Amino acid sequence: MGDYLSQIAELFSQYDIVGAFWVNIQLTFWAAILSLVLGTVLALMRISPIVSLQWAGAAYVNVLRNTPLTIIMTFMVLGIWTQLQISLAQDFATNFFRFAVVGLTIYHAAFVCEAIRSGVNTVPLGQAEAARAIGLPFLPAARLIILPQAFRGAIAPLGNTLIALLKNSTVAVAASVSTETATLMREMIENNSSVIFGIFFIFAIGFVILVIPIGLLTTSLSTRLAVRR
Amino acid sequence: MADETPSPSDARGSAQDAHPDASASSPDLGEPLVELHGVNKHFGDLHVLRDIDLTVRRGEVLVVIGPSGSGKSTLCRAINRLETIDAGEIRIDGQPLPEEGKALARLRADVGMVFQAFNLFAHKTILDNVTLGPVKVRREKSKDAKERALALLDRVGVKNQAEKMPAQLSGGQQQRVAIARALAMRPKVMLFDEPTSALDPEMINEVLDVMVALAREGMTMIVVTHEMGFARKAGNRVVFMSDGQIVEEAHPEEFFTAPRSERAKDFLSKILTH
Numbered sequence: 229m230g231d232y233l234s235q236i237a238e239l240f241s242q243y244d245i246v247g248a249f250w251v252n253i254q255l256t257f258w259a260a261i262l263s264l265v266l267g268t269v270l271a272l273m274r275i276s277p278i279v280s281l282q283w284a285g286a287a288y289v290n291v292l293r294n295t296p297l298t299i300i301m302t303f304m305v306l307g308i309w310t311q312l313q314i315s316l317a318q319d320f321a322t323n324f325f326r327f328a329v330v331g332l333t334i335y336h337a338a339f340v341c342e343a344i345r346s347g348v349n350t351v352p353l354g355q356a357e358a359a360r361a362i363g364l365p366f367l368p369a370a371r372l373i374i375l376p377q378a379f380r381g382a383i384a385p386l387g388n389t390l391i392a393l394l395k396n397s398t399v400a401v402a403a404s405v406s407t408e409t410a411t412l413m414r415e416m417i418e419n420n421s422s423v424i425f426g427i428f429f430i431f432a433i434g435f436v437i438l439v440i441p442i443g444l445l446t447t448s449l450s451t452r453l454a455v456r457r
Numbered sequence: 458m459a460d461e462t463p464s465p466s467d468a469r470g471s472a473q474d475a476h477p478d479a480s481a482s483s484p485d486l487g488e489p490l491v492e493l494h495g496v497n498k499h500f501g502d503l504h505v506l507r508d509i510d511l512t513v514r515r516g517e518v519l520v521v522i523g524p525s526g527s528g529k530s531t532l533c534r535a536i537n538r539l540e541t542i543d544a545g546e547i548r549i550d551g552q553p554l555p556e557e558g559k560a561l562a563r564l565r566a567d568v569g570m571v572f573q574a575f576n577l578f579a580h581k582t583i584l585d586n587v588t589l590g591p592v593k594v595r596r597e598k599s600k601d602a603k604e605r606a607l608a609l610l611d612r613v614g615v616k617n618q619a620e621k622m623p624a625q626l627s628g629g630q631q632q633r634v635a636i637a638r639a640l641a642m643r644p645k646v647m648l649f650d651e652p653t654s655a656l657d658p659e660m661i662n663e664v665l666d667v668m669v670a671l672a673r674e675g676m677t678m679i680v681v682t683h684e685m686g687f688a689r690k691a692g693n694r695v696v697f698m699s700d701g702q703i704v705e706e707a708h709p710e711e712f713f714t715a716p717r718s719e720r721a722k723d724f725l726s727k728i729l730t731h
Binding site: 277354355358360361365368373377380 | 537539557558559562563564565566567568569570572574575576577578579580589590593594622624625635638639642
């Protein structure tokens with residue numbers, strides 16, 4: 229038993245485990261911001277009065293949400309980079325990192341859009357009518373009246389999307405990001421198969437530690453920021 | 458009164474014997490401000506507005522009354538196009554109602570609307586509710602807008618609540634803020650869609666008092682309500698609707714004491730007997 233634990237302890241000095249988690253956090257950070265922006269735009273399209281925009285938004289969500297993330301990530305590298313020869317950076321590692329962010333963004337934006345739309349459904353129709361009645365066109369009404377209330381009503385589903393995004397960031401391995409946790413875990417297991425359970429445990433616990441605060445934060449925010457009616 | 462509004466329902470006979478002096482109590486009524494011609498609307502199979510012809514003159518206070526489902530709220534909401542219409546024409550100050558876009562938004566800014574459910578912006582303070590339109594739509598300086606908003610809130614008696622959120626106010630207070638919010642846009646006409654129907658009885662008068670004062674100042678108002686007290690005190694004309702039609706038009710006093718149509722008699726007997 230003592231031998232097992234010392235072997236595990238040695239793994240921490242042999243491999244940059246914390247660094248690997250840091251890569252996943254960075255992937256999550258950028259993809260979260262970008263998918264929030266793209267998801268908001270998509271949600272605006274879906275609630276807009278213009279039918280073609282509604283249609284385009286719905287088509288995007290239904291295609292991207294129903295495509296496996298692994299396929300999107302593989303396509304980023306094999307389709308966009310290898311085939312179309314589009315690069316996002318000169319440096320190999322940065323290039324793949326950015327492709328992974330783009331892949332995570334376009335996939336999760338579909339979920340963010342739907343989370344925001346569920347938030348829009350918490351805003352009574354009368355709010356939009358009152359906004360229109362004082363002469364606000366669609367976009368200012370959305371920006372000033374609907375979205376601020378919708379976001380507050382969407383904190384919990386947005387939190388769920390963020391949690392999924394953090395865990396899904398491990399699929400960056402499919403976009404050749406070689407420094408993140410899934411890649412490191414596989415490498416560690418290949419070289420230290422005798423402590424395979426310990427290795428699994430390290431990564432499982434690592435993600436649990438990262439995810440729990442997100443859940444706590446979104447729960448407390450959604451009650452604190454709830455719009456009183 | 459040679460230039461008196463021709464009764465729009467003359468053609469249908471139900472109001473053929475309309476007294477020519479239906480709105481004689483306010484001889485200083487101006488030119489037509491809101492005009493509806495042949496307005497029709499369906500909700501699916503339901504014909505909610507049938508050939509509505511109606512003219513409201515500047516400074517007039519029109520009270521729309523009728524049983525629930527008669528189309529009176531839809532009529533009110535059609536005037537600032539919160540409801541679209543299937544046929545006919547609506548003009549405000551001579552201009553046809555735009556279908557959508559910026560032109561419609563501009564027109565709505567000139568038409569104040571007060572809802573049954575108040576619909577104050579729930580995430581904004583009372584003061585912000587009133588300044589939002591002037592600042593974001595009229596592009597007024599926020600200092601000027603704030604000053605005027607406070608004056609309006611003072612006028613409707615809720616100035617001391619300016620920094621609170623809507624949910625912290627009583628229904629009557631919220632509705633008075635909603636009136637102030639609409640007035641802040643300096644509207645040409647105000648629409649009231651059952652403004653007191655969601656209020657507890659003890660709060661109805663505080664809202665009606667504000668509306669009566671507004672009417673006395675010469676505001677053009679279209680008021681969907683069952684408040685006969687208000688209609689008698691401030692109304693120039695009552696329009697009685699039933700099944701999507703204007704059945705009767707008359708001076709308030711005359712309408713409530715001597716309704717001409719059977720449907721109006723029936724309706725009034727139901728709301729007056731208790």
